[in-house]
Amino acid sequence: MLKAADATTSPSPASTAISHRSILAEDANLHEQNRRLAKQIRDLEDRLSELLGQHAVDRSGLGAPASTAALHTDFEAERETVVNLRRALEERDEELAAARETNRRLMNQLNRSGT
Secondary structure, eight states, X not given: OHHXXXXXXXXXXXXXXXXXXXXXXXXXXXXXXXXXHHHHHHHXXXXXXXXXXXXXXXXXXXXXXSSHHHHHHHHHHHHHHHHHHHHHHHHHHXXXXXXXXXXXXXXXXXXXXXX
C-alpha cells in the first residue's frame, strides 16, 4: 500500500514531459496573444490620434469643411453674393446708360445753341 501511494505522488517522467510541453505551448500562445493585443492597441492609438487631429482641425476652422452640408451652405452663400453683385452691376450699367443719354442730349443742345 505504501508503494502505491508513492507511485501516485511522484509523477512519471512521461507525464512530466507532457506537462512541460503543455506549459511551453501555453507560453507560446500567450506570447502570440500579447503580440496581437499590442498591435491592436497601437492601431487604436493611431486611429484615436487621427480622429483627435481631425477634430482639432475642424474646430480651428483651418481645414476644409467636413461635410457636404457645409459645402452646400458655402456654395449657396457664394451664389447669393454673385447674384447681388450682378444686380449691382446691372443697376450701374443702367445708370451709366442714362448718364450717357443725358450727356448726348446736353451736347446736342449746346451744339444747336452755339451755332
